Amino acid sequence: MSGTAPSPKRQKTAPPKKKQVPLAKDADIVLKKVRELKAAMAKPSYKKGPSVAAALVGGAPDAPLPKDQVMEVKNMSNPDVQEKMEKFALDIAKQVIEGRGFTFAVPSRAASNQHYDKSLDRIVLGNNQSSRNFVNVSQARKTAITTRVMQLIHTILGKGIHITKRDLFYTDVKLFVDQSESDGVLDDVATMAGCTRSNLNVVASDKGLVVGRVQFLEDGDSIDCTRMGVGGKAIPPYIDKITDITSDAEFILLVEKDAVYMRLAEDRFYHRYPCIIITAKGQPDVATRMFLTRLKAELGIPVMGLFDSDPYGLKIMSVYMQGSKNMSYDSANLTTSDIKWLGIRPSDLDRYDLPEQCRLDMTKEDIKTGELMLQEPFVKNNPLWVEELTTMMETKQKAEIQALSSFGFQYISTDYLPRKLREGDWV
Amino acid sequence: MSGTAPSPKRQKTAPPKKKQVPLAKDADIVLKKVRELKAAMAKPSYKKGPSVAAALVGGAPDAPLPKDQVMEVKNMSNPDVQEKMEKFALDIAKQVIEGRGFTFAVPSRAASNQHYDKSLDRIVLGNNQSSRNFVNVSQARKTAITTRVMQLIHTILGKGIHITKRDLFYTDVKLFVDQSESDGVLDDVATMAGCTRSNLNVVASDKGLVVGRVQFLEDGDSIDCTRMGVGGKAIPPYIDKITDITSDAEFILLVEKDAVYMRLAEDRFYHRYPCIIITAKGQPDVATRMFLTRLKAELGIPVMGLFDSDPYGLKIMSVYMQGSKNMSYDSANLTTSDIKWLGIRPSDLDRYDLPEQCRLDMTKEDIKTGELMLQEPFVKNNPLWVEELTTMMETKQKAEIQALSSFGFQYISTDYLPRKLREGDWV
Numbered sequence: 055m056s057g058t059a060p061s062p063k064r065q066k067t068a069p070p071k072k073k074q075v076p077l078a079k080d081a082d083i084v085l086k087k088v089r090e091l092k093a094a095m096a097k098p099s100y101k102k103g104p105s106v107a108a109a110l111v112g113g114a115p116d117a118p119l120p121k122d123q124v125m126e127v128k129n130m131s132n133p134d135v136q137e138k139m140e141k142f143a144l145d146i147a148k149q150v151i152e153g154r155g156f157t158f159a160v161p162s163r164a165a166s167n168q169h170y171d172k173s174l175d176r177i178v179l180g181n182n183q184s185s186r187n188f189v190n191v192s193q194a195r196k197t198a199i200t201t202r203v204m205q206l207i208h209t210i211l212g213k214g215i216h217i218t219k220r221d222l223f224y225t226d227v228k229l230f231v232d233q234s235e236s237d238g239v240l241d242d243v244a245t246m247a248g249c250t251r252s253n254l255n256v257v258a259s260d261k262g263l264v265v266g267r268v269q270f271l272e273d274g275d276s277i278d279c280t281r282m283g284v285g286g287k288a289i290p291p292y293i294d295k296i297t298d299i300t301s302d303a304e305f306i307l308l309v310e311k312d313a314v315y316m317r318l319a320e321d322r323f324y325h326r327y328p329c330i331i332i333t334a335k336g337q338p339d340v341a342t343r344m345f346l347t348r349l350k351a352e353l354g355i356p357v358m359g360l361f362d363s364d365p366y367g368l369k370i371m372s373v374y375m376q377g378s379k380n381m382s383y384d385s386a387n388l389t390t391s392d393i394k395w396l397g398i399r400p401s402d403l404d405r406y407d408l409p410e411q412c413r414l415d416m417t418k419e420d421i422k423t424g425e426l427m428l429q430e431p432f433v434k435n436n437p438l439w440v441e442e443l444t445t446m447m448e449t450k451q452k453a454e455i456q457a458l459s460s461f462g463f464q465y466i467s468t469d470y471l472p473r474k475l476r477e478g479d480w481v
Numbered sequence: 482m483s484g485t486a487p488s489p490k491r492q493k494t495a496p497p498k499k500k501q502v503p504l505a506k507d508a509d510i511v512l513k514k515v516r517e518l519k520a521a522m523a524k525p526s527y528k529k530g531p532s533v534a535a536a537l538v539g540g541a542p543d544a545p546l547p548k549d550q551v552m553e554v555k556n557m558s559n560p561d562v563q564e565k566m567e568k569f570a571l572d573i574a575k576q577v578i579e580g581r582g583f584t585f586a587v588p589s590r591a592a593s594n595q596h597y598d599k600s601l602d603r604i605v606l607g608n609n610q611s612s613r614n615f616v617n618v619s620q621a622r623k624t625a626i627t628t629r630v631m632q633l634i635h636t637i638l639g640k641g642i643h644i645t646k647r648d649l650f651y652t653d654v655k656l657f658v659d660q661s662e663s664d665g666v667l668d669d670v671a672t673m674a675g676c677t678r679s680n681l682n683v684v685a686s687d688k689g690l691v692v693g694r695v696q697f698l699e700d701g702d703s704i705d706c707t708r709m710g711v712g713g714k715a716i717p718p719y720i721d722k723i724t725d726i727t728s729d730a731e732f733i734l735l736v737e738k739d740a741v742y743m744r745l746a747e748d749r750f751y752h753r754y755p756c757i758i759i760t761a762k763g764q765p766d767v768a769t770r771m772f773l774t775r776l777k778a779e780l781g782i783p784v785m786g787l788f789d790s791d792p793y794g795l796k797i798m799s800v801y802m803q804g805s806k807n808m809s810y811d812s813a814n815l816t817t818s819d820i821k822w823l824g825i826r827p828s829d830l831d832r833y834d835l836p837e838q839c840r841l842d843m844t845k846e847d848i849k850t851g852e853l854m855l856q857e858p859f860v861k862n863n864p865l866w867v868e869e870l871t872t873m874m875e876t877k878q879k880a881e882i883q884a885l886s887s888f889g890f891q892y893i894s895t896d897y898l899p900r901k902l903r904e905g906d907w908v
Contacts, residue, residue, distance in 0.1 A: 210890060216711075216747055217890045218740040224886040228838035260743070261688075261762075263715050272710025273747075283699025284643075285717030287709070288690050291743055295711055313645040316687070316718055320643055320700075335688075411655035459651040463637060463644045 078326035080476055085328075087478040088304050091356050095392065124169075125161045125179040127383050130249040132211050138247040139208040146201065155189035158200055161245040161383070168382055179245070179383045196239070202229055203239045207254050216255045216292045241383070250384045252293060252344065262289035262334045262342030263315060266324035267303035268349065270296050279330070284320045289332075293344045299352050302328060306349060307471075308393060309333040310361040310370055314455045314466065321467040327475065338373055340381075343388045346374065350390050357390055358480060360471075363398040364416070364452035365423040368433075368443070371395065394480035395439075397470070398455055400446035406470065412457035416450045438481040505753035507903055512755075514905040515731050518783050522819065551596075552588045552606040554810050557676040559638050565674040566635040573628065582616035585627055588672040588810070595809055606672070606810045623666070629656055630666045634681050643682045643719045668810070677811045679720060679771065689716035689761045689769030690742060693751035694730035695776065697723050706757070711747045716759075720771045726779050729755060733776060734898075735820060736760040737788040737797055741882045741893065748894040754902065765800055767808075770815045773801065777817050784817055785907060787898075790825040791843070791879035792850040795860075795870070798822065821907035822866075824897070825882055827873040833897065839884035843877045865908040 078084075094100050130138075142158075149156040161167075162182040169180050188197040206225055210217055219240065223233040230236040244251040265286030269278045273295040279287050290296065307329050309315045315333035318324075324331060330349065334342035350357055359374070361367035377389040403413055416424065424447050433439050446452065458466045474480070505511070521527050557565075569585075576583040588594075589609040596607050615624040633652055637644055646667065650660040657663040671678045692713030696705045700722040706714050717723065734756050736742045742760035745751075751758060757776065761769035777784055786801070788794035804816040830840060843851065851874050860866050873879065885893045901907070 213891070215890060216743070217886070218743065218883070220740055220881075220883050221744070221886040221890055224839055224881070224883045225890070226838075227836075227887070257743075260712060260739070272712065275708040275710045277710060281702040282714070283702045283704060283717055284719055284722055285687060285699065285715040288712040288715045290710055290712030292711055292747070312687070313647050316643070316645065316684075317648070320719070409654075411653075412651055454647075454651070456645070456647045456651045459644070459648040460654070463642060463648055463652070464640070 075322065075325035077328070078472065080472055081327055084472065084475040085304055087475060088356060091478070092354070095356065123181050125181045125245065125383065126386070127244060127248050127250050129387065130253050132214065135247055135249050135253050136208060136211045138249070139204050142204055155187065157188070158186040158197060158246065159183045160186050160242050163241065163245065163383060199229060199235055199239050200242060202226055203236060203243050207243060210255050216257055219256055219258055222256055245383050250387050257291040258340055260289055260291040260341050261339050262332065262345060263287065264289050264330065264332050264345070265319045266330040267328050268299065268301040268330045270299045272296050280324065286319055289342055289345045291341045293341055293348065299349065301330065301353050303330045303353065303355060304328045305355050306346070306357045307331045308346065308357055308359045308374065310336065310367055311455055314360060318467055321464060323467045323471070327472070337370060340388065343374060343377070347387055347390050357393045358396040359393045360396055360455060361398070362452070362454045363400050363403065363446065365420055365427055368427060396474055396480045398453055399481070400442045400449070403449070403451060403453055408453055408457055409460050412460045413451040413453050416452050420452060421447070421450065502749065502752035504755070505899065507899055508754055511899065511902040512731055514902060515783060518905070519781070522783065550608050552608045552672065552810065553813070554671060554675050554677050556814070557680050559641065562674055562676050562680050563635060563638045565676070566631050569631055582614065584615070585613040585624060585673065586610045587613050587669050590668065590672065590810065626656060626662055626666050627669060629653055630663060630670055634670060637682050643684055646683055646685055649683055672810050677814050684718040685767055687716055687718040687768050688766050689759065689772060690714065691716050691757065691759050691772070692746045693757040694755050695726065695728040695757045697726045699723050707751065713746055716769055716772045718768045720768055720775065726776065728757065728780050730757045730780065730782060731755045732782050733773070733784045734758045735773065735784055735786045735801065737763065737794055738882055741787060745894055748891060750894045750898070754899070764797060767815065770801060770804070774814055774817050784820045785823040786820045787823055787882060788825070789879070789881045790827050790830065790873065792847055792854055795854060823901055823907045825880055826908070827869045827876070830876070830878060830880055835880055835884055836887050839887045840878040840880050843879050847879060848874070848877065
């Protein structure tokens with residue numbers, strides 16, 4: 055084989071020396087503010103503000119469910135999930151041998167089974183179950199799909215590989231017919247096994263980026279996100295391949311827009327204000343949400359959100375915070391309930407004297423969405439959000455984060471963000 | 482400041498030793514095929530097959546333009562572009578002082594000015610120019626926009642930073658009104674200065690990923706794409722920050738779909754078959770196209786394309802190969818004319834016995850697009866493409882790359898691609 059080994063095109067240059075960039079001059083004020091927030095968050099008396107999760111299931115929290123009535127999935131190891139699949143198969147065989155046909159008990163993910171648990175401050179599933187019976191004509195097909203998905207999951211877990219939902223669909227198009235069928239059953243199988251959907255090694259796609267003060271191992275490769283150039287590192291769809299997370303960051307900056315991420319990455323904002331910068335480029339995918347949740351859990355540092363000042367920006371922020379109802383069985387791994395809204399808030403438009411020409415008129419669609427959001431319990435319950443959203447609705451003006459460019463292209467990293475952080479101006 | 486310096490949360494683990502993964506057993510056959518192709522490509526007698534560029538301007542090539550009648554931009558250094566902007570300003574001042582108002586001569590990017598140069602095998606712009614006169618009422622606004630954009634470009638070049646098109650728009654919303662106005666003028670300014678649009682330091686956004694056997698410096702950070710875990714490295718929007726590219730890859734695998742990239746990255750396909758794997762996740766952005774063009778130019782290795790077998794996949798491949806008409810003044814930096822179509826080709830459906838249920842019926846829209854493409858000179862000129870597309874239109878079947886999952890999730894990396902490469906089955 056030696057004759058066929060490719061020869062290097064050119065000698066690799068020696069790795070450049072690590073840059074030593076000092077913190078910003080006002081970093082001590084910023085760090086004091088951020089550390090105060092962190093200390094406050096660590097106290098049992100800390101109030102996060104009204105929960106967004108509570109609102110999702112309709113305002114007032116239900117009476118807390120007894121622990122044995124809560125259906126909540128756990129992170130499980132690959133062999134444990136495999137064993138679960140084998141148990142399902144054995145159980146099917148037993149039922150068939152006993153002449154009972156076969157039936158799956160599937161945890162119900164219906165709205166009526168979603169409860170807000172105040173102590174956990176999350177939506178949890180109750181233990182209602184529905185049955186899926188192969189000998190029932192109306193359920194036979196779905197039962198077959200469920201069984202086939204279990205078999206496929208068992209195969210990929212055995213190989214230790216990950217696949218996409220689309221790959222899964224394509225292994226048996228004839229049976230699944232439509233991808234939504236196999237996608238839906240995936241969530242069923244996860245709740246049945248009591249594991250997260252990611253534990254099934256089936257992923258959607260990745261679109262998140264990370265740059266800044268965090269290091270980790272990814273599938274054994276050592277990744278240092280302070281040395282990822284100006285483009286940063288792609289957040290992998292397989293979060294379980296990330297281990298050994300270390301960081302000297304004091305906060306996480308969660309950015310809605312790609313363009314803002316690019317600005318902060320090029321300016322290497324994280325050198326001057328020790329942070330980790332993350333974006334999912336708009337609507338967040340599961341991998342980015344999980345990555346954020348893990349960083350928050352492992353590092354215990356505050357998360358600051360930077361979103362457009364419009365109803366859509368608010369919606370995206372709410373997905374990071376409360377997640378989607380459909381994935382409520384795994385809310386623990388997907389949501390970061392305590393994100394501080396740093397900017398751009400509707401009140402910023404006047405406070406930062408945003409020029410008239412950078413304020414955009416809200417469209418009819420925007421106004422409609424804004425009005426609907428004002429009715430939503432999850433906004434209603436949060437006085438500061440109501441205040442901000444009311445300002446937006448009264449002025450009928452919205453603004454993108456990039457509108458700050460009117461003060462200079464680097465204004466956001468040299469003035470806006472440092473001032474916000476120094477003043478602790480988050481809600 | 483020492484009191485405020487963040488303290489590491491945890492000791493960084495020692496970097497793991499470099500994995501030594503041997504090449505695949507059949508790698509010698511594959512490398513022989515690929516090297517033969519590379520050697521053939523290096524010969525002056527090498528025929529790339531009918532040019533797609535020729536077709537873009539309508540079939541037969543024009544008589545070659547004399548060199549002094551070709552308007553082609555060059556990669557220019559930051560100070561050189563700054564100097565150009567200063568010259569424009571001086572020229573304006575001179576005209577105004579002389580009482581002539583002021584006028585810009587702008588290279589025409591109209592279709593009538595696009596010529597196919599056979600020796601270059603690219604579309605080039607002729608030296609037709611239009612004038613933009615500030616004292617002409619109908620041209621005053623556009624002239625003002627042009628001047629303002631020049632001023633802003635001069636500013637960002639002076640700071641040595643990059644901005645997005647959206648940022649540029651937001652610096653003067655009142656003047657630009659619509660982003661398409663400032664975007665369009667950017668191309669004008671680039672052609673006027675004779676530099677690429679990227680030289681203006683204005684970028685769109687990044688969405689490309691790269692993994693595999695390539696190393697480079699990105700803004701001084703040493704990046705090794707064989708050690709980027711399973712997610713890979715984000716291709717930065719600022720390609721000029723990439724320097725010192727080295728590689729021991731023998732070919733580049735250009736992948737349409739994110740999901741296929743993820744499969745190959747997790748399988749670390751590049752260890753067994755020495756290659757670089759790139760995706761732009763669908764329709765390619767400028768940064769990914771530039772990155773591919775640079776890799777091809779600097780490394781001189783063949784590019785293999787892996788696309789869906791449908792009219793849309795063909796369209797995406799054509800963007801990598803021929804680019805967009807609008808950017809024809811910079812076709813040299815954006816197009817990779819010689820991409821080999823590896824798969825999935827319509828003829829693969831039968832040759833690889835793709836199960837019936839994985840073949841999708843073409844929609845009316847697909848059939849219409851396919852019919853239109855068969856009329857396009859750029860397809861017509863290429864007999865092998867006509868053959869493939871005719872097969873598609875006759876069977877009225879399409880297939881996504883993921884359809885290969887029906888043979889097993891890793892079939893693409895263990896069987897399909899190795900066989901294709903061993904047999905030199907590309908067109």
